[in-house]
Amino acid sequence: MKYFDSKRKEFTKLIKKLQIKITGAIEKADGEAEFQIDNWKREKFGFGSTRIIENGKVFEKGGVNISAVLGPLPEALQQSLDEENSDFFASGISLVLHPQNPYVPSVHANYRYFELFSKDSSEIKDQWFGGGADLTPYYLFKEDAVHFHQIHKTICDLTHPAFYPRFKKACDEYFFNHHRNEARGIGGIFFDHVRANEDTSAQDLCEFAYNAGLGFIDAYIPIVNLRKDINYNQQNRDWQEIRRGRYVEFNLIHDRGTLFGLKTKGRIESILMSLPPHVQWRYNHKPKPGSKEQQMLDHLKEVDWLNLQNN
């Protein structure tokens, strides 16, 4: 029998720490708005802390949420995991930011720990880590995309050199609006069901998730500071709101995290905090050929950002 070391307490402690550090960095970058805090509890075992920023100087809407829940595996997951007699534990941090200025990208990051255990708690049957971070610009600054990827590669490499190439590819595949045949943004990293093995222990994975969560600050905040004061007009703003529509489509049609939340009857307002504040849908909108808007669209596919000469 495989020996599992429960990471419930440690991981939950780490995401609490991450939430404090990340919300602090975001408030500092915003310079005006503060997060409002909604703590919640769920029958039996479950708690969360939803922290929302709205109508800031820089951030129009965003949230940095943590939660930890424990209980019988919901029916919908029993089937997909082929585990009828297990309870589960899941804890994670999830953040999404939608800035005011169309030249500042939206961003998402999420790190989570999942455990399956026997109903009498005597045995952990399985455990894995998941998460990632991806950037969704409305206008393309190649150097920002490179920076975002470089920071994540550096953090991945500290744990395992195979991580970045694998997780970068998984990110391009996951954050993809199949119904429109275009990526949500310029990618980042994404991993799911990553288990301890000979190379990386559960402890390594726990620390990796923490480092990547902390790395979000270095990966994103410098981009915000560089772009937040660029002048923009109503046309730029319309473009941003139309592209936010694609963000909504991804989250409601394809995102497993959102669907997991709905299936496990999670707190709706915490799950759907990811949806942008102002959004537009226009019929068959297409940017002008050669425009900055079209240039962005042209890069919504797999791009090897750290070897641009390879593309």
Place this chain on the structure above:
Amino acid sequence: MKYFDSKRKEFTKLIKKLQIKITGAIEKADGEAEFQIDNWKREKFGFGSTRIIENGKVFEKGGVNISAVLGPLPEALQQSLDEENSDFFASGISLVLHPQNPYVPSVHANYRYFELFSKDSSEIKDQWFGGGADLTPYYLFKEDAVHFHQIHKTICDLTHPAFYPRFKKACDEYFFNHHRNEARGIGGIFFDHVRANEDTSAQDLCEFAYNAGLGFIDAYIPIVNLRKDINYNQQNRDWQEIRRGRYVEFNLIHDRGTLFGLKTKGRIESILMSLPPHVQWRYNHKPKPGSKEQQMLDHLKEVDWLNLQNN
């Protein structure tokens, strides 16, 4: 063996007729905007006519689309219908309107015919009709809800007295945002997989779908004319845009028609024409107790509109 009378040609002719009559009535009610027409064809057999109205005096965005497609049953549907060796034919009209003025409700209607037949076309294996119409007000005028239901009841009763009570109930159940535990609007009628039987022939059902489609004009346009000139302010408009967010949530998370379109690789811009033009998501927005906005929310549940004393 059951005898089936193919309604492909007749139904397709009727929805073409409906499209002309309905778009005419909408243009007349708008007084300014005209529908733009996008006709499309699909490999092998499939065509559609997407008609879109945008930035009108009354209608901010809407579409009245028809399509007819024929081909092998998509994999996703083979499972749910338990039919691996059949081809299918589907044709229908689908309309959604999002008015500018928050006092004018959004509306949706859809009537469709579906046929399963053997790959050599020698045998029709099954055929059914589906459709319905439902109203989504942002502010409640009870008399409008009563009018909308009364028109549909009258049309239902012409074909079968059991239709309205059955289809009204199905509508309340179907257009429901389960993740928020609230109805999308004040209902109407909804039916699916309705087959010919001793009481109602395929011909009766074909005519019923046509009459209901035509009845949309009587059910909706008088409400538009009554409410389109009511003064409104930014606060009313914000409320409308927030509620439109619930419309998006329903269509992308729950609506079988939208999911059918995405699974059968339909034309994305025609499928997603149903999404409103300007939409907002605010964190945990709640109207004031006793407000007109709260009054609307209080009626987003099963209400017996034609017997209000029963509620």
